[in-house]
Amino acid sequence: MNATATARRPTWVLAANLRRLAWIVRVLAAHGLAMLIGARLARWPWLARRLPPGELPRPERARRVIEDVGGTFIKLGQMLALQPDIVPLEYCRALSNLLDRVPPFGMDAVERTFVEEIGRPTGEIFDSFDPLPLATASVGQVHVAWLDGRKLAVKVQRPNVKTDFAGDILLMTSMVRLIRALRLRALEWMTEPLLEFIAWTAEELDYRTEARYMEQLRINCRDNPAERVPEIFWTFTTPRTLVLEFFEGLTLLGYLRAREQGDDVAVHRLALGGFEPQQFARNIIDNFLGDAFLHGMFHADLHPANLMILPGNVVGYVDFGITGILSPYSREHLIRLTLAYTQGDLDAMCEAFFKVSVLDAGSDPEGFRDGLKRMADSWYDLRGRERQLRKNFTLVMLDMLHLSRATGIWPERDVIKYIRSAIAIDGLITRFAPGFDVGRYLATVCDRHLRQEVWRLLFSYERMVEWSAAAGNLAQDGGARAASFLERATDRRPGPLGGGRPPAAAAPEVRAFRLGTVVFSIALLVTVTGERAVLGANLFTAEILVGGAALSLFLHTLRRCV
Secondary structure, three states: OOHHHHHHOOHHHHHHHHHHHHHHHHHHHHHHHHHHHHHHHHHOHHHHOOOOOOOOOHHHHHHHHHHHHOOHHHHHHHHHOOOOOOOOHHHHHHHOOOOOOOOOOOHHHHHHHHHHHOOOOHHHHOOEEOOOOOEEOOOEEEEEEEEOOEEEEEEEEOOOHHHHHHHHHHHHHHHHHHHHHHOOHHHHHHHHHHHHHHHHHHHHOOHHHHHHHHHHHHHHOOOOOOEEOOOEOHHHOOOOEEEEEOOOOEEHHHHHHHHHOOOHHHHHHHHHOOOOHHHHHHHHHHHHHHHHHHHOEEEOOOOHHHEEEEHHHEEEEOOOOOEEEOOHHHHHHHHHHHHHHHHOOHHHHHHHHHHOEEOOOOOOHHHHHHHHHHHHHHHEEEEOOEEEEOOOHHHHHHHHHHHHHHOOOEEOHHHHHHHHHHHHHHHHHHHHOOOOOHHHHHHHHHHHHHHHHHHHHHOOHHHHHHHHHHHHHHHHHHHHHHHHHHHHHHOOOOOOOOOOOOOOOOHHHHHHHHHHHHHHHHHHHHHHHOOOOOOOOOHHHHHHHHHHHHHHHHHHHHHHHO
């Protein structure tokens, strides 16, 4: 940012940024001192009351630091929880708890937001509105309201969130520049997630973008009984308010907490409702791959707080702030990548991965191939000439992402979202359905989608046009030949030597009569046999060919009679 732009920035904004920076430094210093003192902190009670706990596992320490810093960094921590290719898995698990424990804001701010956005307070819009939020997050919070007998979820953005986020984003941008300028290799891993977060935040701060994604995903899942997306109430949806259908049920996070805390009542209530963790896990995977491969759009923020357990093991989805979009080209090659992995075809894996990646002058494709072959020793067991899977799909994808970074081969952003989402599903299902083989089921479903894709391509519009042209030529040629044969057969009458043409006046009537006999016979044959309408080497096909020939002859006879 240049000096002129800085000079134009209001003084109160600069002061707020300085206060924010001072708070971040204070939090980091407090945690750093607590780590340095460690277990000895208990010797000084007066100091222990002012500092975080001295003994914390490092992943938990990272979560506490982000939670204490607050604001934008909580959302950053949630995003990092979905990036095991950048952040170690144990840190991802700890950061995944940064979900719904953000302090709420008051009802006066909610009312002010509705007046500014819609022009009316909540009392004039809804029949009733619960002032206590149902859930809180870094960007906004959710309230329950009623309108015309329907229960609604009302999402309201935090006041001044754009200003607060702008200051944090300025700080993050400065961090990226500093890391690159000083070439701090130990911190280079931070640059990509920070830049990705900065690019994504603009969409997150406009609820209309989330609503559009939600609306399309709702349309896509209309024929899927295992997936539900809330209905949007567009009249009351603005950049800072989002009103949608309320789902009655427990979040997956609520179920995990109930189980961890020994809340047998909540767990038993779900069981009575038919909740089966294994089936719910299958539905999550089926929904994810169906959305990604059939429609090219999928929920890419699969935290347990964003998944609802609905009756019949139906998965209800909320919070679509992060959504992935795949082109048909990317979908095809991602399916091929998965199938190649299940078959142990390393060359096909490389080719499919390269198809969905960006290679430049600094890329090392041969290094990627060699690295893949080395890693494959831990993925498969050799049994004769065949490779048998030893490592599951998500860990293989994680290895490939690490290798891609080392060799300068960069998958497309939404492809990375897809892979990270698959990895997140693995970690999520492991928590609530231990023993479920996520990798094997992912491979099974991907194989099914690949077969469907093959059939889809086989019966695509272009292929059907080609087939129609070929079939038309065949039908025309075959029908004409059969008609010619029937015409010759009906163009004769008994004579002294068994042949001879009839008189010209009688020829049309004779032909019409004999043609009628042929047609009647075919109709009788079709009625009696009752063959199914299936093309192939069967009686139904023969009936169609003879019928076509008879029709051709009939039309030819009419022309001659006229």
